[in-house]
Amino acid sequence: MKKNLGAKAILYPMPVLVVGTYDENGVANAMTAAWGGISEETEITICISDEHKTAKNLEVHKGFTVGIADVANMKAADFVGIVSGNKDSAKVEKTGWTVEKSSFVDAPIFAELPMVLECEVISYDAPSCRLIGRIVNVAADERVFNEDGKLDIAKLNPITYDPMNHTYHAIGECVGKAFANSKL
Numbered sequence: 001m002k003k004n005l006g007a008k009a010i011l012y013p014m015p016v017l018v019v020g021t022y023d024e025n026g027v028a029n030a031m032t033a034a035w036g037g038i039s040e041e042t043e044i045t046i047c048i049s050d051e052h053k054t055a056k057n058l059e060v061h062k063g064f065t066v067g068i069a070d071v072a073n074m075k076a077a078d079f080v081g082i083v084s085g086n087k088d089s090a091k092v093e094k095t096g097w098t099v100e101k102s103s104f105v106d107a108p109i110f111a112e113l114p115m116v117l118e119c120e121v122i123s124y125d126a127p128s129c130r131l132i133g134r135i136v137n138v139a140a141d142e143r144v145f146n147e148d149g150k151l152d153i154a155k156l157n158p159i160t161y162d163p164m165n166h167t168y169h170a171i172g173e174c175v176g177k178a179f180a181n182s183k184l
């Protein structure tokens with residue numbers, strides 16, 4: 001018997017995305033987003049509240065990065081999801097992250113995050129909070145690839161956000177191959 005929870009923003013797993021932008025003075029900002037995912041081939045959609053500094057930055061620079069938060073960066077990823085660049089322009093500095101400029105889009109990369117999507121803004125609609133971006137490059141640290149040259153999620157060690165309990169959990173264990181079970 002299933003228990004009804006009503007209409008809620010609950011989905012498992014939810015990502016922990018770190019959206020990187022530059023402000024009007026070229027200062028790097030970061031915010032955490034769990035409401036987002038791939039919406040087309042080379043396209044990502046994220047709900048960004050228009051009150052956030054990130055929303056203002058997107059209008060100015062038309063570019064952003066999406067860093068994948070891992071276990072090692074959990075605290076800093078949580079911090080940038082609480083503190084706003086509207087009130088604290090030194091928020092990224094406080095994380096201790098190393099800021100590098102993307103060579104593909106006008107947005108910062110946080111070197112400590114193991115993987116990043118570099119995106120151009122296709123559209124941002126404030127009333128619906130929808131940011132749609134074109135993924136122009138994906139980059140990841142060499143240490144998170146396996147011997148076949150493919151990304152290894154166990155090495156990446158990303159975290160997922162649990163919106164019911166407000167907790168973070170590690171992802172990584174491989175439990176089987178996909179597209180391998182056409183017969184049961």
Ligand SMILES: Cc1cc2nc3c(=O)[nH]c(=O)nc-3n(C[C@H](O)[C@H](O)[C@H](O)COP(=O)(O)O)c2cc1C
Pocket residue numbers: 016029030031032033034035036047048049051052053054055078080081082083084085086161
């Ligand atoms: C786990 C987590 C997930 C979040 N997901 C979102 C989200 O999907 N969309 C959003 O607009 N804000 C989200 N937030 C809130 C923003 O990250 C937060 O308000 C942040 O301070 C905004 O930063 P900014 O004003 O510097 O852009 C989330 C926060 C946390 C901790």
